[in-house]
Amino acid sequence: MNKQSLSELKAKTSNTVCLAKFHEATIWLYASKLSSCHHTPMVATGETALTFFNPLEKRQQQDSMLSGNKPAECNYCWKLEDQEITSDRELKSLGFKKYLTPENYLDRSFNFKPKALELAFQNTCNLACSYCSPSFSTEWENDIKRNGNYQGLTTDKKLHYQRGIDDNIPVDMNLFWSWFDVSADELESIRITGGEPLLHEDTFKTFEKILQINPNIECVIHTNLCQKPLVIDRFIKSVNKLNNVRINISNESAGDVAEFIRDGMVYSEWLHNVKRISDETNATISISTTITALALIGLDQLYKDIIDIPRRPYISINFATYPEFQSLACLSSDERHFYLNKYVKFFKSIEHELLEIEMPTIPRILNMLDPKLTHENNKEYRVDSDIFFKQYCQRRNKSVNVATEIGKR
Numbered sequence: 001m002n003k004q005s006l007s008e009l010k011a012k013t014s015n016t017v018c019l020a021k022f023h024e025a026t027i028w029l030y031a032s033k034l035s036s037c038h039h040t041p042m043v044a045t046g047e048t049a050l051t052f053f054n055p056l057e058k059r060q061q062q063d064s065m066l067s068g069n070k071p072a073e074c075n076y077c078w079k080l081e082d083q084e085i086t087s088d089r090e091l092k093s094l095g096f097k098k099y100l101t102p103e104n105y106l107d108r109s110f111n112f113k114p115k116a117l118e119l120a121f122q123n124t125c126n127l128a129c130s131y132c133s134p135s136f137s138t139e140w141e142n143d144i145k146r147n148g149n150y151q152g153l154t155t156d157k158k159l160h161y162q163r164g165i166d167d168n169i170p171v172d173m174n175l176f177w178s179w180f181d182v183s184a185d186e187l188e189s190i191r192i193t194g195g196e197p198l199l200h201e202d203t204f205k206t207f208e209k210i211l212q213i214n215p216n217i218e219c220v221i222h223t224n225l226c227q228k229p230l231v232i233d234r235f236i237k238s239v240n241k242l243n244n245v246r247i248n249i250s251n252e253s254a255g256d257v258a259e260f261i262r263d264g265m266v267y268s269e270w271l272h273n274v275k276r277i278s279d280e281t282n283a284t285i286s287i288s289t290t291i292t293a294l295a296l297i298g299l300d301q302l303y304k305d306i307i308d309i310p311r312r313p314y315i316s317i318n319f320a321t322y323p324e325f326q327s328l329a330c331l332s333s334d335e336r337h338f339y340l341n342k343y344v345k346f347f348k349s350i351e352h353e354l355l356e357i358e359m360p361t362i363p364r365i366l367n368m369l370d371p372k373l374t375h376e377n378n379k380e381y382r383v384d385s386d387i388f389f390k391q392y393c394q395r396r397n398k399s400v401n402v403a404t405e406i407g408k409r
Helices: 003-012 056-066 070-081 087-096 102-106 138-147 173-186 201-213 229-239 256-261 265-278 299-307 333-349 361-368 376-394
Strands: 023-028 033-035 116-120 190-194 218-223 243-251 282-289 312-316
Touching: 003 087, 070 087, 102 229, 138 376, 173 201, 190 201, 201 218, 201 229, 229 265, 243 265, 256 265, 265 282, 299 312, 299 333, 333 361
Parallel strands: 023 116, 116 190, 190 218, 218 243, 243 282, 282 312
Antiparallel strands: 023 033
């Protein structure tokens, strides 16, 4: 959709309409929850095939927008627009290839179908990354069940490690597939996440469904790629049947640092699997990072290892926000100086090997390391970092605490 078409649609419906509210959702099937975008709170999925994607709470938010209101659930975008900054509401609405008539949107009983869908079938995962939580990893659940909550943390605002295990009620999968079979014909893109999606049979079932509906649908898979060869074989075979696949492979460091952060990973096996995906598929591949303070110890080696792959993935940079005590907010001013100097020199040394898509991310990394951004609570975060990783090492049987090496390599 172009801006002119979107403006015309808004003029005939409402200036506060967001098409993501009608055509997009992340669905956590293991918890019976959905959200229209990553900024809005979860709501319960509907209980019938007709209401599954359009439950009452979502309908109420749609109605509010169509009446010219600004639902509080969408405050992230309203605040940006108040500052005259282009919001995700605008970007997501422009991102759809097709849209309905104004009459369809104004019809309060219209059965809206997804154009962009993200599915998390299970939170089953074979890794228990330090910055993750029981909500997204069964290995993290096992940690909490065996050892209880983490103790002594004062800055864990979301209580990732101190609130126990969520009491999730999964979706009736017969209901889900009944809905999917009659609703997927308008899909433009589908993402599969988790947990770890390659551990779930429903992931491979989705590949077969997409092949039948339209093999050209953009299909994005988020995976840690730390799987056995038989699983990788099956994944490659499935990917090669589809025409428009993007594989986002998660990792943010290298060697012993990566293995420390991503508990359960064997880095050499992970790198071998990345090379296999590159060699044996035509998929677009990215390495999706979640940059924590610890990741900075080995991020440079990750770049070197990925650059050595002939048809190499591009590296996508994201920054951890929570928990704050693992984010860059725990770095002192001196440590920021250390890493800023390190990465200014490093990126200068590899600038001729960076891909065009990676170039804009380098200033962002360096800007985030600016000593002027030293958080006023960095000492409190560092205390919690020490408290957390001491327990983390004991629980995970790690003999070396890499967290003590921040700013030393």
